[in-house]
Amino acid sequence: xxxxxxxxxxxxxxxxxxxxxxxxxxxxxxxxxxxxxxxxxxxxxxxxxxxxxxxxxxxxxxxxxxxxxxxxxxxxxxxxxxxxxxxxxxxxxxxxxxxxxxxxxxxxxxxxxxxxxxxxxxxxxxxxxxxxxxxxxxxxxxxxxxxxxxxxxxxxxxxxxxxxxxxxxxxxxxxxxxxxxxxxxxxxxxxxxxxxxxxxxxxxxxxxxxxxxxxxxxxxxxxxxxxxxxxxxxxxxxxxxxxxxxxxxxxxxxxxxxxxxxxxxxxxxxxxxxxxxxxxxxxxxxxxxxxxxxxxxxxxxxxxxxxxxxxxxxxxxxxxxxxxxxxxxxxxxxxxxxxxxxxxxxxxxxxxxxxxxxxxxxxxxxxxxxxxxxxxxxxxxxxxxxxx
Numbered sequence: 427x428x429x430x431x432x433x434x435x436x437x438x439x440x441x442x443x444x445x446x447x448x449x450x451x452x453x454x455x456x457x458x459x460x461x462x463x464x465x466x467x468x469x470x471x472x473x474x475x476x477x478x479x480x481x482x483x484x485x486x487x488x489x490x491x492x493x494x495x496x497x498x499x500x501x502x503x504x505x506x507x508x509x510x511x512x513x514x515x516x517x518x519x520x521x522x523x524x525x526x527x528x529x530x531x532x533x534x535x536x537x538x539x540x541x542x543x544x545x546x547x548x549x550x551x552x553x554x555x556x557x558x559x560x561x562x563x564x565x566x567x568x569x570x571x572x573x574x575x576x577x578x579x580x581x582x583x584x585x586x587x588x589x590x591x592x593x594x595x596x597x598x599x600x601x602x603x604x605x606x607x608x609x610x611x612x613x614x615x616x617x618x619x620x621x622x623x624x625x626x627x628x629x630x631x632x633x634x635x636x637x638x639x640x641x642x643x644x645x646x647x648x649x650x651x652x653x654x655x656x657x658x659x660x661x662x663x664x665x666x667x668x669x670x671x672x673x674x675x676x677x678x679x680x681x682x683x684x685x686x687x688x689x690x691x692x693x694x695x696x697x698x699x700x701x702x703x704x705x706x707x708x709x710x711x712x713x714x715x716x717x718x719x720x721x722x723x724x725x726x727x728x729x730x731x732x733x734x735x736x737x738x739x740x741x742x743x744x745x746x747x748x749x750x751x752x753x754x755x756x757x758x759x760x761x762x763x764x765x766x767x768x769x770x771x772x773x774x775x776x777x778x779x780x781x782x783x784x785x786x787x788x789x790x791x792x793x794x795x796x797x798x799x800x801x802x803x804x805x806x807x808x809x810x811x812x813x814x
Contacts, residue, residue, distance in 0.1 A: 443753040449613030469552035471501035480559035496568035536648035584627035599675035604766035620663035627671030647692020686791035
């Protein structure tokens with residue numbers, strides 16, 4: 427009986443490690459048919475910037491968005507202002523941004539976006555681009571996104587990258603983002619599956635986005651709801667690796683705990699939601715997205731695998747112990763292959779020293795999920811930052 431229970435427990439890490447290793451390796455292979463880009467028609471863009479108490483960073487981000495290399499008559503920047511100072515809102519308007527004041531409670535990013543969309547005529551824009559308050563885009567971002575939409579795409583996730591990595595926690599966060607880009611976006615598109623959405627740097631056919639967003643009421647992690655909704659319509663989410671969205675990484679363990687608490691809560695909620703989507707409209711793409719909800723933070727995953735390996739060892743089951751140790755090794759190899767080289771090579775000692783503290787911060791976050799279930803948790807941004 428003990429052996430059966432151990433095999434049941436071991437099946438999960440073995441399956442997940444195989445999944446991660448496969449997509450990590452396959453990401454090194456180019457797609458047989460590269461993403462087609464076409465010039466020509468200039469689509470009309472609405473750049474959405476939902477903002478909550480981000481007076482320190484929003485002016486710089488809005489300025490960056492307003493000065494992208496694209497026909498100025500063909501795009502608008504709309505800031506959804508929740509709890510911004512009056513002087514900040516006035517400056518945004520003087521810069522040329524549209525400003526919608528958000529004062530609905532309980533607050534959420536989905537609610538803020540839906541409020542803005544409700545005030546925009548249905549046929550005024552062709553593409554909606556969602557950014558975070560701290561995001562900068564590469565100068566030719568709209569040109570490239572426009573080309574891909576001209577080729578027939580309806581949903582795109584751009585590549586999020588760190589603005590700067592000034593602390594050990596921000597280095598680990600940047601590495602985590604890079605791993606997700608490799609495995610859940612690039613690797614998935616190589617085999618024809620949809621890329622994962624990332625909460626910002628997301629572009630959609632405007633009419634489809636407005637219709638889908640009207641069904642989303644998530645307090646935290648609305649991007650996963652959006653992912654399920656988009657894929658349910660039969661649309662593939664493309665990954666545009668060449669368009670960089672520079673994003674501020676969390677700089678302290680306290681901020682990391684708050685952010686991950688929100689993410690873990692959204693993940694648990696979406697396990698149930700994702701399964702309902704799959705039952706209504708079964709597809710490989712939807713099953714894959716649901717399965718991703720079962721995969722925790724990679725650092726927690728490795729810790730869990732080591733714990734189960736120790737448990738198996740204590741029960742003196744050599745076969746299961748060997749299988750679990752091999753799975754742990756495969757997971758670590760997958761993460762190393764997927765990690766951005768520029769951070770790994772320069773900061774290896776810092777990474778290793780700070781892994782234990784980050785692991786325990788994630789454990790605390792996991793057991794604080796109830797806090798996020800009760801309402802919106804904000805991740806603060808300290809400064810505009812530098813692009814590196």
